[in-house]
Amino acid sequence: MFLAPAAAILGIALLYPIGYMIYASFLDWNPSQRIGEADWVGMRNYLKLLHDEAFWESTWVTIRFASIVVTLEMILGVGLAMLLDRNLRGMSILRTIFILPMMIAPIVVGLMWRYMYHPQVGIFNRTLKSLGFDPIPFLSESNWAFASVIISDVWQWTPFIFILSLAALQSLPKSAIEASRIDGASGWQQVLHIKLPLMLPVLIVTVLLRLIDAFKVLEVILVMTNGGPGLSTEVLALHISRTASEFRELGEAAAMSNVLLFLLMLLTICMFGYTKLQEKRSLHLRQAAKEEV
Amino acid sequence: MPQLNPRQNNIAIYPLMFILVIMSAGPIVLMLMTSLRLNVDITSPTASFFFTPTIRNYETTLCGVLWYKPEHVDYCNPMFGRALVNSLIVAITSTVLTLVIGCMAAYSLVRFKFFGRDVVSMTTLMMRMVPPAVLLVPVFGIWTFQFGISGTTGGIILIYTAMNLPFVIWILQSFIVQVPIQLEEAARMDGAGPFRVFFLVVLPLIKPGLAAAAIFTFRIAWNEFLLANALSDRNSRTVPVTIVNSLSDLGIDWGVLMATGMLLAIPPILFTFFAARQIITGMTAGAVKG
Numbered sequence: 088m089f090l091a092p093a094a095a096i097l098g099i100a101l102l103y104p105i106g107y108m109i110y111a112s113f114l115d116w117n118p119s120q121r122i123g124e125a126d127w128v129g130m131r132n133y134l135k136l137l138h139d140e141a142f143w144e145s146t147w148v149t150i151r152f153a154s155i156v157v158t159l160e161m162i163l164g165v166g167l168a169m170l171l172d173r174n175l176r177g178m179s180i181l182r183t184i185f186i187l188p189m190m191i192a193p194i195v196v197g198l199m200w201r202y203m204y205h206p207q208v209g210i211f212n213r214t215l216k217s218l219g220f221d222p223i224p225f226l227s228e229s230n231w232a233f234a235s236v237i238i239s240d241v242w243q244w245t246p247f248i249f250i251l252s253l254a255a256l257q258s259l260p261k262s263a264i265e266a267s268r269i270d271g272a273s274g275w276q277q278v279l280h281i282k283l284p285l286m287l288p289v290l291i292v293t294v295l296l297r298l299i300d301a302f303k304v305l306e307v308i309l310v311m312t313n314g315g316p317g318l319s320t321e322v323l324a325l326h327i328s329r330t331a332s333e334f335r336e337l338g339e340a341a342a343m344s345n346v347l348l349f350l351l352m353l354l355t356i357c358m359f360g361y362t363k364l365q366e367k368r369s370l371h372l373r374q375a376a377k378e379e380v
Numbered sequence: 381m382p383q384l385n386p387r388q389n390n391i392a393i394y395p396l397m398f399i400l401v402i403m404s405a406g407p408i409v410l411m412l413m414t415s416l417r418l419n420v421d422i423t424s425p426t427a428s429f430f431f432t433p434t435i436r437n438y439e440t441t442l443c444g445v446l447w448y449k450p451e452h453v454d455y456c457n458p459m460f461g462r463a464l465v466n467s468l469i470v471a472i473t474s475t476v477l478t479l480v481i482g483c484m485a486a487y488s489l490v491r492f493k494f495f496g497r498d499v500v501s502m503t504t505l506m507m508r509m510v511p512p513a514v515l516l517v518p519v520f521g522i523w524t525f526q527f528g529i530s531g532t533t534g535g536i537i538l539i540y541t542a543m544n545l546p547f548v549i550w551i552l553q554s555f556i557v558q559v560p561i562q563l564e565e566a567a568r569m570d571g572a573g574p575f576r577v578f579f580l581v582v583l584p585l586i587k588p589g590l591a592a593a594a595i596f597t598f599r600i601a602w603n604e605f606l607l608a609n610a611l612s613d614r615n616s617r618t619v620p621v622t623i624v625n626s627l628s629d630l631g632i633d634w635g636v637l638m639a640t641g642m643l644l645a646i647p648p649i650l651f652t653f654f655a656a657r658q659i660i661t662g663m664t665a666g667a668v669k670g
Contacts, residue, residue, distance in 0.1 A: 093485035093545055100542030101507065104518035111517060170396065181397055183656040184405050190648035190659070191408070192603035194620040195641045199407045201627075202414065202634060210410060246404065247663070254664045303511035306605050310624060324513035328606060337517050344514040351509045359502065 132342035153301035164248025185246035197310025229319035415638035437639035482548035555589030592662035
C-alpha cells in the first residue's frame, strides 16, 4: 500500500516513456503529429542511422570524449588522493570546495567556461595577449574546441574520483600498510603493490560510473559550443536532442536514443556483473578462512 | 611518500592544496566578480583586477520581482524573475514529493520485504543510466498528446519526481535497514500506531539519509535543463532554460548572464557549505556500495 504511489509514478513517468520510445523508433514521426498519425516504417530509422555519417561521427566523438576524460580524471584523481591521504589541516575545507564544481548546474559550468574561453573578454586569451602571445581559438577551431570541452569536464569531475578514492584509501586495512613498511617497502612500492590492488574494486566501479556519466554529458557542451565547430564536439546525447528539436525527426531521435541506451546498458551490466563477482569472491574467501579455523 | 617525517611532507603539500583550491574555486569566483561588473568594465581591453562592484546586473535580472524599480533599467524583462519563481516551485515541490513517496516506499520495502535489496539497487542503477536525452522524445510526446500537461510546471515536477525516486528509495533504504526493529516493536508495545511509529521513531533516526536525499533531488531538479526546455512554455520556463535562450552568437550581455548564473549557482553552493558531509556520504554510498 505504501508502495503504490512510488510504483505508479515510476510506471507512468519512466517505464511507460521508455517503452513508448522503443515503439516510436519504428515510426516516421514529427512533433506536430499525434503518435497515432505517424506512419509505421519498420526498421527504416535504424537503417538510416547505419548510413548516417553525422551519427557515426557523434558516436565516435562520444566514445573518444568519454575515454579521454575518464582516463585523465582517474590519473589525476587517484594521484591526488594518494598525495593527500594523510592527516592534514584544512582537508575538510578542501573537500568542501572540491565538490562545488559538481554541485552547481552544468549550464552554469558551461557558461563559466564559455566566458573564460571567450576570444576577447575571456581570461585565458587576455592573459596570453598581455604576455605577448597570439590568442588561441579555444572554441572556434575543432581540435581546440574538443580539448576545451575535455578540460572543463576534467575540472568538473576530477573531484568526484578524488573523493571516492580518498574514501577508499582511508578504509584500507592499516595492518597491511604497516606490515609493508616494516618489511621496508618504499613509498612507490606501497602504492603499486599494496594500495592500488586493494583499491581496485572501488576504482573499477568508479570508472564505470564515470563512463556512464560521461556518455550522458550534454548541457556543458551545449552551452559551450553547441556541438560545433562542425560536428567536432557533438556528443551523442546532444545529437539526439538536436535531431528531435531542430530537425524534428522524432522517430530517428528515438532510434538513436535506443542505441545510446543500449551502449549504456552494456556498461551497467558490466558493472553489475563485476560487483556480483566481487561479492561471490569475498564470500568464498570468508568461507575458506572459516574452514581453516 | 615515506611518512617518516610528516612535518617535512606538509611543507610541500600545503602549496599543492592551495593550488587545488584556487583551481576549483577560481572559475566560480571569476563568475561572481564578472556579475558584479558593468559591461563597460567587462569588455574594455584594459580591464583591471580592481573595480567598483555594482549590483546593477542583479537588479536588471530580478527587476520583475523587486519591490522597487531600479533606475538604470529602461525596459524590464520579467522573464528572469518569473523563471526564478518557477525554478523554486519546481525544485521544492518535486523534492518534497520525492522524499515523501520515496520514504513510504523505502520503509515498506525494508519492513515488508517485497523485493530483495538486489532488485532495488539494480533498478536504481538502471535508472541512473538512463540519460535525460533519451527521455526527451517519449516524454515530450506523452506529456503533450496523452496527458496534456506540457507547458505546465506540474509536468516538469512529475518527470523530476520520477527521475529521482529510484535513487531516493535506494539511499533511504540503506538508512532504514540500520534502524533496529526492536525500537519499533517497543514503541508498538507502548501503544503507538504504525503511523506514529514511523513518524516518531523511524523518521528522526534517518535524518542524515533524508538530508542527503533531499540535497541530491533538489540539485537535479534545480539544475536540469533539457527536459525543462522541452516541457515548458513561455510562462513555465525555469532558470536554466532562460540562460540557454539568452545565449546568442552576437552580443551576449555577460554581466546580466553571469548574474543569472550566479543566482542559479547560489543554492547548491549554500548546500555545499552547510552539508558537505551529507553530500559526500550520498556520493560515496552511491558508488562504493554499488
